[in-house]
Ligand code: HEC
Ligand code: HEC
Ligand code: HEC
Ligand code: HEC
Ligand code: HEC
Ligand code: HEC
C-alpha cells in the first residue's frame with residue numbers, strides 16, 4: 001500500500017505527541033518548573049483550608065488561559081461592541097468555546113484575533129493577549145469593571161484599534177507562576193518567544209514560598225513531623241526580607257536583571273533589579289498603581305514602627321477586600337481607642353471613627369497610568385487604587401497637608 005503524504009505527516013505528529021507525553025513530567029508528581037517544585041495541587045493534601053481559601057483570591061486568579069469561564073464581559077449584542085471613530089468597531093464574539101475580537105468597518109469583518117490569555121482577576125479590569133508567530137500581543141479592548149463594559153486598553157490610541165503591542169515576559173513575571181520563554185536576540189533587540197497558551201496561570205503557593213518538592217517528599221515520608229521542614233520559615237525572615245517578597249511585584253515596573261520567577265523568600269530584591277535606577281523620590285509623585293511598597297515606606301506608621309510589613313494588615317491566603325472593619329481592627333492594634341495614639345479627629349464620635357479608618361487615611365485615589373476610554377467617552381476614566389501613603393486626607397479632595 002502506498003502511504004499518502006498526509007498519513008505520514010499524521011503518523012509523525014502522533015509520534016511526536018506520544019514522545020512528548022512520555023519524556024515530559026512524571027504523571028501527577030512533578031511540575032513543569034523542574035524537579036525542585038512539587039505539583040501545584042499537592043499542597044492541598046496537607047494544607048486544605050489554606051489551599052481552598054487561597055483559590056478564591058485575586059493572586060490565584062491574576063492570570064488565566066482564556067475561556068468563557070475566565071473572560072468577564074459581554075459577548076452578546078448590543079453590549080459586545082466597542083466603537084472607534086468613523087466606521088470602525090471591535091466586536092467581541094464567541095464561536096463554540098473560542099472567543100475573538102473582530103475588527104469590522106461598516107459591519108464588514110476585516111481581521112479576527114483570538115483571546116488566548118487573560119490578565120487580571122477582574123477585581124477592576126481584565127486585559128487580554130493573543131498569540132501569533134511565537135509572540136504575545138495585547139488586544140485593544142479590555143474589560144473595565146467600574147464601567148461594567150468594554151474599554152480601549154490603557155495607553156492605546158483613541159482613534160483606531162491597535163493590534164501590534166507586544167507583551168514581554170515581565171508581565172507574566174508578576175501575574176503568573178510560569179511561562180516558558182525562548183529568548184531570541186536579533187541585533188540588539190531581545191524578543192521573548194512563547195508557546196501558545198502554555199503557562200502556569202495565577203500566582204501559586206510556590207511563587208511566594210519557593211520550590212517545595214523536598215518539603216512535600218519529607219512530610220509525606222514523615223507524617224508525624226509537625227514542624228515545617230525544607231521550606232522557608234516566614235517567621236524567621238527579617239522585616240526587609242518579608243517586604244521584599246511582596247515588593248518584587250508591588251513596587252512598580254523596574255528593569256530586572258534576573259527573572260522574577262527565580263525569586264525565593266529570603267532573597268534580596270536588589271539582587272533582581274537594576275540598582276542604579278532610583279525609586280521616584282517624592283511619594284506624592286508616585287502613582288497609586290503598583291507602588292504599594294514605596295508609598296507605605298514613606299508613611300509615618302511604617303517609619304516609626306519597627307515591625308510593620310505587608311502581613312501586618314494583609315493575610316495573603318484570604319480575600320478580605322472591602323471589609324473596612326477587618327482592616328480598621330488592624331490599625332487599632334497600634335492606635336488603640338482611649339489612648340493618645342488613637343485618632344485625633346474630633347468631628348465624629350470614637351465609635352464611628354472605629355468603623356472605618358481606611359477611607360479617611362488610605363483613600364482610593366485615581367491612577368494616572370491606568371486609565372480606560374469607554375464607549376462614547378471623550379477622555380479616559382482612571383482606575384482608582386487604595387493609596388498606601390497613610391496620612392491625613394480630606395476625603396475625596398486629595399491630601400490636606
Ligand atoms: C505531606 C504533607 C504536606 C504537604 C503535601 C505540604 N506540606 Fe507544607 N507543611 C506540612 C507540615 C506538617 C507543616 C508544619 C505544620 C504547619 O505549619 O502546618 C507545613 C508547613 C508549611 C509552611 C509553613 C512554614 C512556616 O512558616 O512555618 C508552608 C509555607 C508550607 N508548608 C508550604 C507548603 C506548600 C507551598 C506546599 C505545596 C507545594 C506544601 N506545603 C505541601 C506538611 C505538608
Ligand atoms: C508574583 C507577583 C506578586 C507577589 C510576589 C505578590 N503579589 Fe500581591 N498582587 C500581584 C498581582 C498581579 C495582583 C493583582 C491581582 C489581580 O487582581 O489580578 C496582586 C494583588 C494584591 C492585593 C489585592 C488583592 C485584593 O483582593 O484586593 C493585595 C492585598 C496584595 N496583592 C498583597 C500582597 C502581599 C501582602 C504580598 C506578599 C506577601 C504580595 N501581594 C505578593 C502580584 C504579586
Ligand atoms: C502572595 C504570597 C503568598 C502566597 C501566594 C501563598 N502564601 Fe502562604 N504565606 C505567605 C506569608 C507572607 C505568610 C506568613 C504570614 C504571617 O506571618 O502572617 C504565609 C504563611 C503560610 C503558612 C504558615 C502560616 C499559616 O497561615 O498557616 C502556610 C502553611 C502557608 N503559608 C501555605 C500556603 C499555601 C499552601 C499556599 C497556596 C495555596 C500559600 N501559602 C500561598 C504568603 C503567601
Ligand atoms: C512589577 C509587577 C507587575 C508587572 C510587570 C505587571 N503588573 Fe499588572 N498588576 C500588578 C499589580 C501589583 C496589580 C494590582 C495592584 C495595583 O493595581 O496597584 C496589577 C494589576 C493589573 C491589572 C488589573 C487587575 C484587576 O482586576 O484589578 C491588569 C489588567 C494588569 N495588571 C495587566 C498587566 C499587563 C498586561 C502587564 C504587562 C504589560 C502587567 N500587568 C505587568 C503588577 C504587575
Ligand atoms: C504596627 C503599628 C501600626 C499600625 C498597624 C498602624 N499604625 Fe499608624 N502609626 C504608627 C506609628 C508608630 C505612627 C507614628 C506615631 C504617631 O503619629 O502616632 C503612626 C502614625 C499614623 C498617622 C499619622 C500620620 C501622619 O503623617 O501624621 C496616621 C493618620 C495613622 N498612623 C493611621 C493609621 C491607620 C489608618 C492604620 C491602619 C490602616 C494604621 N495607622 C496602622 C503605627 C501603626
Ligand atoms: C496599615 C495597613 C496596611 C499595610 C501595612 C499594607 N496594606 Fe495593602 N491595603 C490596606 C487596606 C486597608 C487596603 C484596602 C482594601 C480594600 O479596599 O478593600 C489595602 C489594599 C491593598 C491592595 C489593593 C489596592 C487596590 O485598590 O487595588 C494592594 C495591592 C495592597 N494593599 C498591597 C499591599 C502591599 C504589597 C503591602 C506591603 C508593601 C501592603 N499592602 C501593606 C492596608 C494595608
Ligand code: HEC
Nearest residue numbers: 328331332335341342343344345352353354356357360392
Ligand atoms: C472621618 C474621617 C476619619 C476617620 C474615620 C478616622 N480618622 Fe484619623 N484623623 C482624621 C483627621 C481629619 C485627622 C486630623 C485631626 C487633626 O489634626 O485635627 C486624623 C488624625 C489621626 C491621627 C493623628 C495624626 C497626626 O497628625 O498625628 C491618627 C493616628 C489617626 N487619625 C488614626 C486613625 C485611626 C486608627 C482611625 C480608625 C480607628 C481613624 N484615624 C479614623 C480623620 C479620620
